[in-house]
Amino acid sequence: MADPKGFLKNGREGATRRPVDERVGDWDEVYPDGIGRALLPIINTQASRCMDCGIPFCHEGCPLGNIIPEWNDLVWRDDWEGAIERLHATNNFPEFTGRLCPAPCETACVLGINQDPVTIKNVEVSIIDKAWESGFVRPQPPEWLSGRTVAVIGSGPAGLAAAQQLTRAGHTVAVFEREDRAGGLLRYGIPEFKMEKKHLDRRLDQMRREGTVFRTGVEAGAPGGKYSGEQLKERYDAVVLATGSTVARDLPVTGRELGGIHQAMDFLPQANRVAVGEPANADGSEQVVATGKNVVIIGGGDTGADCLGTSIRQGAASITQLEIMPEPPESRPTGQPWPTYPMIFRVSSAHEEGGERVYSASTKEFLGDEDGNVRALRIVEVVFEGGTLSEVEGSEREIPAELVLFAMGFTGPEQPGLVEQLGVDLDARGNVARDEGYMTSVPGVFSAGDCGRGQSLIVWAIAEGRAAAAAVDEYLTGSTILPAPIPPSKRPLVV
């Protein structure tokens, strides 16, 4: 184990972010020289805080089942090559989770019962950043080919994890992606300041060298296209649907049709393209920008925070983030005990940079100007009583807004097109239904990630991609030694 007295001698410490004034002037990650390097001076000591407790609940908190105490020990001993080997045994892409995961492992850490938990996510990202720098991450092409072919539809973290596992198992894998570049929400949802795309590109390069083929700019199931559901089933021995949860929740109140009201995913991808020097829109249409505008973001989650940080960097005049739920408590409420993932007040890097958060706020109406563009929102304070939402009398007010961004989540996968053509059953929530082996109602067609689970997190998408790959391998060859970290029915540790 790491230092037996480490947790007694050392307190929890994180890396220092770049000063706000500096970082809002560019799109780079918020840590100096990247988080892995920023952490190096402190990370061995932080890893030494791991108690190697008898029953490590962090394993249970992490959907991937990352073997956290083992790599904490190896980092403390300065054995970085051993550490990346252990980490890669359970996680294909620790550079994504180490930057972007909300770290349910840390809220399940046994040290967290009466002290600050181990900085597990920081140890994870240090290991992988150091591994890339040291040349420890190499392509792992298969030693032999099975002669079986797999089409993976969608190149987000679920599709990438499934494709990498299946390629390494010897199958011939093609990943279809309708966008011009691979990565799913890792590329066009998540902004540079949270994860620079060079980390994604480096991993895609490794995958290509291993033999995975990427067909970008190809929408499977597009009308008149070469890859209809029927054609995919005919040409490939198995198909993995990893198309994400892309239907965004709307707010159909009076004034919704006004100009200047957009879904977050009509705003963030354009900004992400511009941030890396590409045109905002391939068709040359004008970019949706926050520059000089009063911006209102409706929705308080990750997507809302990404809109906030992006609007700040674009030079918005003011930014208000509305959340319908009440402000959560600062610390774990008694009803959400350890080791569950609690609903508490969290401050992302974007929240440090500016904007105002307004809780218990519901939008009644969008108000327009004479040109048909939004000029304000009429909002009202709401309370939850007896499970129902009621308005507080006399609390209505207007807030100015020339740009409104919806960040209220996603309701499920798109159904016209591929899903309909394949004829797969949907579950009660409209997601692609699958059995405990990730197979849909159509034999040979599997589903992984948000299209099957519903809107979730990167770590769940990777875990599902890995598990679905094991199921596909078994379907194709009759047996598998690929790991299957979770069944589709596994849920987060929450109450």
Ligand SMILES: Cc1cc2nc3c(=O)[nH]c(=O)nc-3n(C[C@H](O)[C@H](O)[C@H](O)COP(=O)(O)OP(=O)(O)OC[C@H]3O[C@@H](n4cnc5c(N)ncnc54)[C@H](O)[C@@H]3O)c2cc1C
């Ligand atoms: C703005 C935003 C920020 C987020 N931030 C975080 C975060 O910080 N941390 C975190 O853990 N999670 C975050 N999430 C959630 C996380 O990104 C998702 O849970 C995860 O990406 C789901 O992975 P996936 O592979 O299932 O789908 P996706 O990443 O959505 O990828 C699906 C891909 O399939 C492609 N596709 C769809 N249909 C077709 C078709 N017919 N043919 C070809 N290609 C197709 C899509 O273009 C897309 O590229 C965020 C989500 C959003 C929207």
Ligand code: SF4
């Ligand atoms: S992937 Fe997420 S939950 Fe798992 S160890 Fe990393 S930060 Fe923790």
